Amino acid sequence: MYEPVVSDILTRIRRTRLVPIITIDDPSKAVPLVDALASGGLPCAEVTFRTASAAESLRRITGERPDLLVGAGTVLSPEQAALAQSCGARFVLSPGLNRRVVRWCQDHGLPIFPGVCTPTDIEMALEQGLEVVKVFPIEPIGGLPYLKAIAAPFPTLEYLPTGGISAANLAAYLSFDKVVACGGSWMTPAAWIAAGAFDRVRDAARDAVAAARPAAAGR
Numbered sequence: 001m002y003e004p005v006v007s008d009i010l011t012r013i014r015r016t017r018l019v020p021i022i023t024i025d026d027p028s029k030a031v032p033l034v035d036a037l038a039s040g041g042l043p044c045a046e047v048t049f050r051t052a053s054a055a056e057s058l059r060r061i062t063g064e065r066p067d068l069l070v071g072a073g074t075v076l077s078p079e080q081a082a083l084a085q086s087c088g089a090r091f092v093l094s095p096g097l098n099r100r101v102v103r104w105c106q107d108h109g110l111p112i113f114p115g116v117c118t119p120t121d122i123e124m125a126l127e128q129g130l131e132v133v134k135v136f137p138i139e140p141i142g143g144l145p146y147l148k149a150i151a152a153p154f155p156t157l158e159y160l161p162t163g164g165i166s167a168a169n170l171a172a173y174l175s176f177d178k179v180v181a182c183g184g185s186w187m188t189p190a191a192w193i194a195a196g197a198f199d200r201v202r203d204a205a206r207d208a209v210a211a212a213r214p215a216a217a218g219r
């Protein structure tokens, strides 16, 4: 049950190559925000569980826009994973690798991409049967050279780097064939969301899609 779901979600993530990370304080902004991303060419998002509004925002998005691929981020406990799934999340990410969260998601058919930072983390991920992991926070820990260095001993794994990625360095990450997609919040800054500046979100998404295109074509 778990593997086919993961493969379906990964197919969709590989297609967009980019997962916008959104942190929402006001649930009424949730649907306009994902609409702006979708109109810029990104029909997907990770809603972080960093605010009290996360669950309600996720519920509204998945209820009103069921065709978008939307997951939950910053999931730190099995209870939060269960809440995310009940709100319609199609996948889960976490900043680190919590074995209980990974196990819960695997047991409940919810694709999980936990964060890793070191070769030891990666060995733990392999032990739990994972094939794709988030690498966080990629820029402060060494960027693409670091990712290539830690990926070398683990040829079967693939990566979702996040943390400090922007339109400026996106193409470089995507040109590495072990990178499934990149995650980032640069298209959805809090000030734009608060001001309802959804046209700016749409334009940033469009620019990001354009920045990702040469890398995709080159692979």
Ligand code: 3PG
Binding pocket: 021, 073, 074, 136, 162, 163, 164, 165, 183, 184, 185, 186
């Ligand atoms: C994450 O949750 O993966 C990070 O907050 C993303 O990092 P960024 O905000 O630098 O894009």
